Amino acid sequence: MRFDPAKPTLLSALVRHYDELVEHIRRRFGDKGMARDVVHDVCVQLLEGEEKPGVHSPLAMLRKISTDTAVSRYRSDRRRVAWVEAVAELPEVACPGATPACRHETEREFQRLVSAIAELPPRCQAVFVMHKIHQVPQAEVAERLGISLKTVEKHLRLGLAACRQKLGRDEVQA
Structure with a gap:
């Protein structure tokens, strides 16, 4: 300019x-x-x-x-x-480190959960893993496996019940 x-x-x-x-x-x-x-x-x-x-x-x-x-x-x-x-306002440490006992208990609980999933019948296990682990929507699980949405819901209920029982949590949690 x-x-x-x-x-x-x-x-x-x-x-x-x-x-x-x-x-x-x-x-x-x-x-x-x-x-x-x-x-x-x-x-x-x-x-x-x-x-x-x-x-x-x-x-x-x-x-x-x-x-x-x-x-x-x-x-x-x-x-x-x-x-x-x-x-x-944030604390210096966001989360205190887990104690060895807490880590050990968490690992044992995780192993019980893996065991519960492994003991599920094959179709129930496939539905449970696809929806709960891989977060595939129920309708898509039904489509991929060639089953009805009601069957997917039934397998999820059975899988959750087996996991709760294996973890000693028979009560329903929100």
């Missing part, structure tokens, strides 16, 4: 009205340092961008650009502060 002093531009209007723009942003947002930063950002935008031809009221345009830039900066700062505050 070439600067032509005879032709008023947004950049020349910004230079002429710098203090007024800073005061306009300070009144709206209450921070003179932030207002200066915003007006400087607008100056950089104008230097990097193309000149807007046919601007009838450069000061009004600069106020609008400055206000929009200030709002964006304010929102960005608020998000950053909220994120920092949220992170500050």
Whole structure:
């Protein structure tokens, strides 16, 4: 962009009205340092961008650009502060390490569950593994195995009952 002093531009209007723009942003947002930063950002935008031809009221345009830039900066700062505050509330350790006894019991329970699934009849085992382990929808399980949806539901009930019994959880859990 070439600067032509005879032709008023947004950049020349910004230079002429710098203090007024800073005061306009300070009144709206209450921070003179932030207002200066915003007006400087607008100056950089104008230097990097193309000149807007046919601007009838450069000061009004600069106020609008400055206000929009200030709002964006304010929102960005608020998000950053909220994120920092949220992170500050997190505990140093998200989850304490499992004790050896807890890990051992979990491994034993897992082995009982694997054993329960392995003892299921082949069709029941296939339905149970497809739906519960691989998360295939019941309708798709029925289609893949060539059985009805009711049969899939029956096999799932039988599989769950066998797993509960093997784990010693005969009561129904939500």
